[in-house]
Amino acid sequence: MAGTKTVTFDRHQHMLVLANGESRRGVDSYDFLLHRADLQGMRPTELKEALRRVLVDGEVVVNITHDDSVDEEYSVAEPVSFKLSAGQLIVSVGHVNNAIDNDEEAASVFPPLLAPYLKRQRASVRSVEMDLYSYHPLIWNIEISCSLRGRDMADLFQIGEGTLALLRAFESGELTRETALELLRSGNASVLIGQEEGPWLDVKSAHYDLRSPYGKISIAQAVARFANAEHGGIVVVGMRGKRVPGGEIISSTCPVPVDGRTLRSYQTAIEQHLYPPPDYLSIETVPVDGGRLIVLHIPPQPEEHKPFLVHGAIVDGRIEGAFISIVRRRGESSIPITAPAVHATMAAGRALLRRGELPADLEDRP
Known part of the structure; x- marks a missing residue:
């Protein structure tokens, strides 16, 4: 019924x-599962109203479990929970996170890291505090304020999961090709919104x-x-970029239609126009x-396979099918490999074939 509340508190x-009609008790008076x-x-507003009836002051915690049955004593709680504070x-x-061991550092690291993602979710970091009962490993409790309008509690839980996925991806201190790929494959592509495109992401x-x-x-x-670049890269089809001062960021997702022939079409086009075939190139849907x-993932390629050549070129918007193009990634843009660089590679190869060593004037060339 339209007027039925989704959750209430039985005092x-x-x-x-x-x-x-099902009921959910708690481990103690202020802790529900x-x-x-x-x-x-x-509805978040109705859960908020129900929790307000639990007590006047202090905090009420609502833990979440994925277990098939909700058992207050034995169920394992998720790292994402809700709190009335x-x-x-x-x-x-x-x-x-054991790498950060004081509140000041945590407050300087976590909020800026999460800001682009949370802003898109109409949310923000409220506080960051170390769990007083944790020692090894250290557990940081990150509290997030969210707009409740037009959402259900599943939406809020998803914001928490996205936050956790982003934090785990940044364990190394920065977003990398490997962690971005992990986010994409785990269904957390939206966490990348607000992040910059760069030398390994397009x-x-x-x-x-x-x-x-x-x-x-x-x-x-x-x-x-990316095959010609030093660190490889990722091409994502179905996300939109936006120019901002100083570069370009990922602004939104726009899923693309996929059928049984889609991946094969991509694979065939690359096989027909790129030589040599990149090692361990993966093309997948997420x-x-x-x-x-x-998602096209291009791992770093052996130097002896470079440069990778494209059969065909696009010159001033025109197709030049008889041309060979050689490109590589630098920053957010692509640049052609220069004639001196190509010549140096060919000359070095010939020298190695003839004498088994590079001439001195070629060793320091790009």
Whole structure:
């Protein structure tokens, strides 16, 4: 029924009562346990009202479990929980990080790191504190204030999960090709929104037109740019970039249609126009916002395989099918490999074939 509340608090039984009539008790008076399935459709304002009835001052904690049954004593709680604190409903994330061991450093690291993602989610970091009961490993409790409008509790839980995924990806101190790939494959692509494109990451909002020579050459060049780069890279089809002062950031996801022929079409275009074939190139689909993205991952390539050549070139918007193009990634843009660099590579190869060593004037060339 439209007027039925999704959750209420029974003061006499001291338990939360769901719309379907099921009840959820807690370990103690101020600690409740919900199943993740309970969050679907549960209105945050109604949970907030129910928790306010538990006590006047202090905090009420709602832990979440993925267990099939909700057992207050034996269920394992997720690192994402909810808290009523000072009358505000908060998303709380418990993050294990031994590299940071004081509040001042944590406050300078975590909020700026999470700001681009949380801003898009209409949320912000409220506080960062060390769990007083943790020693090894250290657990940081990150509290997040979220706009409740137009959301259910499952949405808020997803914000917490996204926060946790981003924190785990940044364990090394910065977003890397490997951690970005992990986020994409785990269904957390939206966490990358607000992050900068760079020397190993490129996004495209729509499919390459693989029915045309232009599209086939374009995808081959996109892969070649990273194959010729030092650290490899990732091309994501289904995310939109936006120019900002100082560069370009990922602004949104825009899932692309995928069918049984999509990945093979990408693979065929690359095979036809890129030589040699890059080692361990992967082309896969990943979930996002109810749709799919195409992710092309190009690991760092052996130097002896470079430069990677594209059969065909795009010159002033025109297709030059008889040309060979050689490109590499530098920063956010692509640049052609220069004639001196190509000549140096060829000359070095010939020298090695003849004498087994490089001449002195070639050893220091780019």
